[in-house]
Amino acid sequence: MHFEPSEEQRLIEQAARQFAAEVLRPKAAERDQKSLFPEEELRKLGELGLLGVNVPEQYGGSQAGVVAYSLALSQIAQADASVSVAMAVTNMVAEVICAFGTEEQKQKYVPRLCSGDAVAGAFALSEPQSGSDAASLKTVAEKVDGGYRLTGSKQWITSGDRAGVIVVWARTDAGAPVDKRNQAAGLSAFLVEAGTPGLVAGRPEHKLGLKGSTTVPLTLDGCFVPDSARLSKEGDGFRIAMVALDGGRIGIASQAVGIGRAALLAAKDYSKERKQFDKALCDFQAIANMLADAGTQLDAAQLLALRAAFLKESGQPFSQKAAMAKLYASEAAGRICDMALQVHGGYGYTQEFPVERYLRDVRVSRIYEGTSEIQRVVIARSVLKEFSDHAS
Numbered sequence: 001m002h003f004e005p006s007e008e009q010r011l012i013e014q015a016a017r018q019f020a021a022e023v024l025r026p027k028a029a030e031r032d033q034k035s036l037f038p039e040e041e042l043r044k045l046g047e048l049g050l051l052g053v054n055v056p057e058q059y060g061g062s063q064a065g066v067v068a069y070s071l072a073l074s075q076i077a078q079a080d081a082s083v084s085v086a087m088a089v090t091n092m093v094a095e096v097i098c099a100f101g102t103e104e105q106k107q108k109y110v111p112r113l114c115s116g117d118a119v120a121g122a123f124a125l126s127e128p129q130s131g132s133d134a135a136s137l138k139t140v141a142e143k144v145d146g147g148y149r150l151t152g153s154k155q156w157i158t159s160g161d162r163a164g165v166i167v168v169w170a171r172t173d174a175g176a177p178v179d180k181r182n183q184a185a186g187l188s189a190f191l192v193e194a195g196t197p198g199l200v201a202g203r204p205e206h207k208l209g210l211k212g213s214t215t216v217p218l219t220l221d222g223c224f225v226p227d228s229a230r231l232s233k234e235g236d237g238f239r240i241a242m243v244a245l246d247g248g249r250i251g252i253a254s255q256a257v258g259i260g261r262a263a264l265l266a267a268k269d270y271s272k273e274r275k276q277f278d279k280a281l282c283d284f285q286a287i288a289n290m291l292a293d294a295g296t297q298l299d300a301a302q303l304l305a306l307r308a309a310f311l312k313e314s315g316q317p318f319s320q321k322a323a324m325a326k327l328y329a330s331e332a333a334g335r336i337c338d339m340a341l342q343v344h345g346g347y348g349y350t351q352e353f354p355v356e357r358y359l360r361d362v363r364v365s366r367i368y369e370g371t372s373e374i375q376r377v378v379i380a381r382s383v384l385k386e387f388s389d390h391a392s
C-alpha cells in the first residue's frame with residue numbers, strides 16, 4: 001500500500017479544494033442560517049466533474065476512482081457539509097445505477113446526475129418505522145400490467161424534494177406469508193423520476209445541522225413505474241442497498257474527515273491569535289494537547305477512509321473496513337469539533353465563528369448510512385469471524 005496520491009488524484013483534490021475555498025466557503029454560513037439548498041453550487045460541481053468522480057467516463061463521470069472521490073469529498077465537506085452530503089448521495093445513486101442498471105438506465109440517468117442537470121440523486125430506503133432494520137420496510141410495489149404501483153412512505157430522504165431521480169426500495173413480495181427471518185428477500189429497487197404522479201415530498205425537516213441540505217419525507221401514492229424502472233431483478237433490492245451503503249460509508253467517513261479538518265484548522269488559528277494571561281492559547285500545554293490529539297485522530301480517520309477507498313477501488317472486499325472508517329471518522333470528527341468549540345471559549349458558542357456549525361453538521365454522521373451501533377454490529381461480525389479463522 002502506498003501513501004502518495006497519484007497525479008490525477010492530486011488534481012481532483014486540488015480542483016475540489018479550490019472550488020471549496022472560492023465558491024463554497026464564502027457563503028456556507030449564509031446557506032446554513034437561511035437553510036438555502038445549494039442548487040447552483042451542485043451544478044457547478046457537476047461542471048467540474050465532481051459529481052461522478054468514481055463513475056466511468058462513458059456515462060459522464062470522471063473515472064478517477066474511489067480514492068480521488070474520498071479526497072474531493074473531504075475538501076467539499078471542509079467548506080460546506082450540506083453541499084457534501086448532496087454530492088455524496090448523488091455519487092452513490094450514479095454508482096448504484098452503474099453497478100446494477102441496464103444499459104438504457106445508465107444512459108438515461110447517469111450522465112444527468114454527473115453533470116448536475118438532474119441537480120441531485122436521492123436514495124429512499126428509510127421509512128418512518130424502519131431505519132436500522134431496513135429489511136422490514138413496508139412500501140409495496142404491486143405488479144400491474146407493464147410495471148408496478150408503488151405505495152408507501154419514506155422518511156429522511158436527503159435531496160428527496162430536489163432530486164431528478166430517486167432510488168426507491170419497496171416490497172415485491174407483499175401478500176406472501178411474512179417470513180421475519182427472510183424479509184430482505186422480498187425487496188426490490190426502482191428508479192423513480194421527479195414529477196411521477198403520486199410522488200409527493202413533504203415538509204423539509206427542521207434539523208440540528210446540515211441546514212443547506214433538504215431532508216424530506218416522501219409519500220408514494222400508487223406511483224406507476226414501468227418495468228424498465230426496476231433496478232436489477234425482483235428480490236435483489238436488499239443486496240443493492242447493502243452494496244450502495246458499503247460504498248456510501250466511505251463517503252460519510254470522508255465527509256467527517258473534511259468537517260473535522262475544518263474544525264481543527266479553526267481551533268489552530270484561534271489558539272494562535274487569542275491571548276489570555278499574556279500568552280497565546282496554543283502556548284498552554286492543555287490547549288496544545290487538544291490540538292495534538294485532534295491532529296492524530298484526524299490522520300487516523302483519513303487513513304481508514306483512504307484504506308477503505310483503496311480496497312474498493314482495487315476490487316477487494318471492503319465492507320468491514322468501510323464500516324470501521326465510518327465509525328471511527330464520524331466519532332473522531334465529533335470529538336474534534338467539540339474540542340474546537342472549547343478552544344474558542346464563549347465565542348465558539350456563537351455564530352460569529354464557524355465551529356458551532358461544524359459541531360451541528362458533524363453530529364449526523366454518527367446516525368445516517370448506518371448508526372455507530374450498526375457499524376459495530378457489522379465490524380463485530382467480521383472480527384468474530386476473523387478470530388475463529390485464526391483459531392482453526
Ligand SMILES: Cc1cc2nc3c(=O)[nH]c(=O)nc-3n(C[C@H](O)[C@H](O)[C@H](O)COP(=O)(O)OP(=O)(O)OC[C@H]3O[C@@H](n4cnc5c(N)ncnc54)[C@H](O)[C@@H]3O)c2cc1C
Nearest residue numbers: 123124125126131132156157158215367368369370371373
Ligand atoms: C439528516 C438525515 C439524512 C438522512 N438521509 C437519508 C437518505 O437520504 N436516505 C435514507 O434512506 N435514509 C436517510 N436517513 C435515515 C438514516 O439512515 C436513519 O436515521 C438511520 O439509519 C437510523 O435509523 P432510525 O433513525 O430509524 O433509528 P433506529 O433504527 O430506530 O435506531 C434508534 C437507535 O437504536 C439503535 N439501534 C437500532 N438497532 C440496533 C441494533 N441492532 N443494535 C444496537 N443498536 C441499535 C440505533 O443505533 C439508534 O441509536 C437520514 C437521516 C438523517 C437524520
